[in-house]
Amino acid sequence: ADEEFDELCFEFGLELDEIVNVSLCVRVCVSVQTAGVRPHAVAAVLRNITFTQNRYESFIELQEKLHQNVCRKRTLVAIGTHDLDTISGPFTFTAKAPDDIRFTPLNQSQEYTATQLMSLYKTDSHLRHYLHIIEDEPLYPIIYDSNGIVLSMPPIINGDHSKISVNTKNVFIECTATDLTKAKIVLDMIVTMFSEYCPSLTLSHSLCLSPSESADSVAQLLTRMCLKSEVVGDDGQILVEIPPTRSDVIHACDIMEDAAMAYGFNNITMTTPRTYTIANQLPLNKLTELLRMDLAAAGFTEALTFALCSQEDIADKLGKKITETRAVHISNPKTAEFQVARTTLLPGLLKTLAANRKMPLPLKLFEISDVVLKDETTDVGARNNRRLCAVYYNKSPGFEVTHGLLDRVMQLLEVRPGRKRGYYIQAAEDSSFFPGRCAEIYAHEKVVGRLGVLHPDVINGFELTMPCSALDIDLEHFL
Numbered sequence: 001a002d003e004e005f006d007e008l009c010f011e012f013g014l015e016l017d018e019i020v021n022v023s024l025c026v027r028v029c030v031s032v033q034t035a036g037v038r039p040h041a042v043a044a045v046l047r048n049i050t051f052t053q054n055r056y057e058s059f060i061e062l063q064e065k066l067h068q069n070v071c072r073k074r075t076l077v078a079i080g081t082h083d084l085d086t087i088s089g090p091f092t093f094t095a096k097a098p099d100d101i102r103f104t105p106l107n108q109s110q111e112y113t114a115t116q117l118m119s120l121y122k123t124d125s126h127l128r129h130y131l132h133i134i135e136d137e138p139l140y141p142i143i144y145d146s147n148g149i150v151l152s153m154p155p156i157i158n159g160d161h162s163k164i165s166v167n168t169k170n171v172f173i174e175c176t177a178t179d180l181t182k183a184k185i186v187l188d189m190i191v192t193m194f195s196e197y198c199p200s201l202t203l204s205h206s207l208c209l210s211p212s213e214s215a216d217s218v219a220q221l222l223t224r225m226c227l228k229s230e231v232v233g234d235d236g237q238i239l240v241e242i243p244p245t246r247s248d249v250i251h252a253c254d255i256m257e258d259a260a261m262a263y264g265f266n267n268i269t270m271t272t273p274r275t276y277t278i279a280n281q282l283p284l285n286k287l288t289e290l291l292r293m294d295l296a297a298a299g300f301t302e303a304l305t306f307a308l309c310s311q312e313d314i315a316d317k318l319g320k321k322i323t324e325t326r327a328v329h330i331s332n333p334k335t336a337e338f339q340v341a342r343t344t345l346l347p348g349l350l351k352t353l354a355a356n357r358k359m360p361l362p363l364k365l366f367e368i369s370d371v372v373l374k375d376e377t378t379d380v381g382a383r384n385n386r387r388l389c390a391v392y393y394n395k396s397p398g399f400e401v402t403h404g405l406l407d408r409v410m411q412l413l414e415v416r417p418g419r420k421r422g423y424y425i426q427a428a429e430d431s432s433f434f435p436g437r438c439a440e441i442y443a444h445e446k447v448v449g450r451l452g453v454l455h456p457d458v459i460n461g462f463e464l465t466m467p468c469s470a471l472d473i474d475l476e477h478f479l
Helices: 002-011 032-036 053-068 114-123 180-197 215-224 252-263 283-297 346-355 399-412 456-461
Strands: 028-030 040-046 077-083 091-096 140-144 150-153 171-177 206-209 229-232 237-241 363-374 382-393 423-427 433-443 446-454 468-474
Touching: 028 040, 032 091, 040 180, 053 077, 053 180, 077 150, 077 180, 091 171, 140 171, 150 171, 171 180, 215 229, 215 237, 215 252, 283 363, 283 382, 283 399, 346 363, 346 382, 346 468, 382 399, 399 423, 399 433, 399 446, 399 468, 446 456
Parallel strands: 028 091
Antiparallel strands: 040 171, 077 171, 091 140, 140 150, 206 237, 229 237, 363 382, 382 468, 423 433, 433 446, 446 468
């Protein structure tokens, strides 16, 4: 390898005097076992750093500040800093069963298993707030050096062997994360903010933009905002140096926002826009507002229900399987009541009926709002769908009332009865409805919804005791 490097230098007209092995390349090997608990890791080395007591304390405080904000209390990223001279690479980031992990944690004098550490830190005023991140996982993340020395068990505690001090000269920084982008941002911030205490390290990124104001004045404003800027060329372009600590700058407009802040938003002169436009409602929203007024006039009360619900609400309680619902699942639901985005408005209305069972009968409710459906053809994999849903709850099912509401809606939508270019209903089977009491609604020769009498199992599932009929229509078909 040394000979190849010598030949490469010679090709570029350079004469190689000496090759010094300083082990600049430090590798972190990530095992597949980490995928289920903390899949990402990035690392960096600060060499020949000069710590004073103030610099050291500032370095530790920076980690804690980052842990609380960008790292979201260590859930997204956990930072570990180590004295590189006490350990040797390459390093291994893996995951093991708690009882198989044993090391001496920071500021302790004896070894503990990971299981014992979790019990030990349950009463710790600082670390107990982070135990929940991994305590229920079958495997805990762990980082070893090439000699099997434990560097850290993220996101809980570092090992005592590699702890840094005021006398540390070379610092190894590792960031383990559930979000790779956040890990890179955090690592960039730490390295950039403390690189000034190292003899040689430069990190920068350049971006050119053409300002409408004086180039010199904008450059001065940006420099005041800690974005080092200078005018380049004769065409008024500005070269802006963006430090890695400014992870929020991702476009030229972010830079101009900083310039506006330095100038003062209240000092910007008000001008008349060069274009003349008239705002207008989206057709779908306009249709929705008009229908709300007429449905209320028809004697139905509008309800506004949650966009999130449980899997049971849109599947089991309606006699369906969750895999057939095209539901969008929430990756980290806080409660069982908010596991998925609703695929139908019906459960929300039925739960509203259950909460108002003591009100005088009949209860007539409706809602016009969006449901969310999986759709692989969209850029986000899902789409909103505006629907109308109404329910009639009484001692008798009231199918004729629901059918009458359908006729009124179609009259408002200017769709005539009839099989050709009109609307009609046709018998259908649906597990949510009573057998033989369900119909599909056809409009313009396409299925646009359903109506019928709900199945007794659905009634019981939502803790209701009387018959109920329902109407469900896709409004986007009529635009």
